Amino acid sequence: MSVRHKLEGLLSLGTSFQASQVLFESVRLGLFDLLDAAPLSAASIARRLGLAPAALGRLLRVLLEMEILQKKTSCYRNTALSKKYLCTNSPWSIGDFFIHRQSLQQPWSELKASLKNNFMVRPNRNRLADYPRQLKKFTNAMDALGRLKSEHIRELLPIEDHHSMLDLGGGIGTYAISFCKRYPGLHGVVFDLSNVISFARRNILKAGLQKKVSVAAGECLADDLPPGPFDLVFISNLLHIYNETDCIRIVKKAAAVLAKGGILVVHDYVFGIGDSVSVSLFDMTMLIGTPQGRCYEHTDITRWLRTAGIKKIQSAEILAGTSILWGLK
Numbered sequence: 649m650s651v652r653h654k655l656e657g658l659l660s661l662g663t664s665f666q667a668s669q670v671l672f673e674s675v676r677l678g679l680f681d682l683l684d685a686a687p688l689s690a691a692s693i694a695r696r697l698g699l700a701p702a703a704l705g706r707l708l709r710v711l712l713e714m715e716i717l718q719k720k721t722s723c724y725r726n727t728a729l730s731k732k733y734l735c736t737n738s739p740w741s742i743g744d745f746f747i748h749r750q751s752l753q754q755p756w757s758e759l760k761a762s763l764k765n766n767f768m769v770r771p772n773r774n775r776l777a778d779y780p781r782q783l784k785k786f787t788n789a790m791d792a793l794g795r796l797k798s799e800h801i802r803e804l805l806p807i808e809d810h811h812s813m814l815d816l817g818g819g820i821g822t823y824a825i826s827f828c829k830r831y832p833g834l835h836g837v838v839f840d841l842s843n844v845i846s847f848a849r850r851n852i853l854k855a856g857l858q859k860k861v862s863v864a865a866g867e868c869l870a871d872d873l874p875p876g877p878f879d880l881v882f883i884s885n886l887l888h889i890y891n892e893t894d895c896i897r898i899v900k901k902a903a904a905v906l907a908k909g910g911i912l913v914v915h916d917y918v919f920g921i922g923d924s925v926s927v928s929l930f931d932m933t934m935l936i937g938t939p940q941g942r943c944y945e946h947t948d949i950t951r952w953l954r955t956a957g958i959k960k961i962q963s964a965e966i967l968a969g970t971s972i973l974w975g976l977k
């Protein structure tokens with residue numbers, strides 16, 4: 649890569665927050681949903697969203713330049729990309745993921761303090777008081793991204809003849825729902841903290857899978873896991889919250905409830921497999937936002953799996969920095 653090209657890249661890092669903000673605010677305003685109903689002129693959009701027409705015109709121009717919107721005659725409309733990924737009605741919608749990303753701007757603005765103390769900054773009062781709303785936003789964001797990734801992960805795993813699955817730290821059941829929908833013989837249990845489990849219950853009901861996917865509330869380090877034995881134990885985006893000692897315990901407990909010949913899967917941001925810039929940035933997010941969380945090396949997770957009795961370990965990159973490692977008991 650030429651020096652000039654590298655310089656362009658460096659300079660664009662300085663403005664990428666502006667592009668993010670345009671995207672976040674457009675999602676938050678419901679712009680893409682509005683255009684999903686019908687193409688509209690700038691004046692109509694401004695009227696419906698209660699915005700200043702001149703300022704909105706400038707925002708729309710950025711979205712046109714980024715090829716997120718298109719314009720025909722004088723009307724703005726969604727591109728195939730924004731229709732598929734940014735409209736709430738689409739099954740592939742990742743709008744909630746961007747809303748969550750926007751909420752990370754405040755903790756990221758405290759980076760200097762985390763760098764000094766090697767510790768997250770305690771959330772301020774307003775943020776703590778807003779926790780229930782933040783939790784809903786967070787679980788929706790995880791679900792949005794998970795729905796995109798689950799199909800790819802599902803296709804990589806030889807689970808078509810499996811009967812039981814434990815989705816450990818399963819959030820609102822994104823992966824259990826996806827896998828159990830695809831394989832008629834598979835039943836799942838979503839294990840998570842009690843305040844998340846109430847959202848999971850609603851999500852499972854919404855998917856019409858209440859006969860195939862059940863829930864169990866608990867704390868995976870202190871409490872017993874559902875006894876199983878399960879043909880598949882899936883640990884997605886849980887280990888990065890914890891220190892190494894806790895991760896080893898979680899993997900060991902997961903392997904203990906796995907049937908002989910069953911598959912243990914770790915899905916996470918893993919150094920050495922996923923896109924290294926995305927993984928290292930996610931690692932910083934864990935520094936800023938969790939007491940002890942971090943991203944781990946491929947070799948660390950492989951060692952924990954082996955120690956827990958898991959063999960024939962394989963790995964694959966998934967999307968947006970995450971990867972899976974899986975093996976058999």
Ligand SMILES: C[S@@+](CC[C@H](N)C(=O)[O-])C[C@H]1O[C@@H](n2cnc3c(N)ncnc32)[C@H](O)[C@@H]1O
Pocket residue numbers: 790791794816817818819820822839840841844866867868869883884885886889
């Ligand atoms: C980052 S989210 C991942 C959700 C989902 N597995 C996914 O990949 O989309 C981590 C989940 O683990 C749950 N969790 C964190 N610590 C836990 C613990 N000690 N016991 C049970 N669940 C836990 C959280 O409540 C949250 O739902």
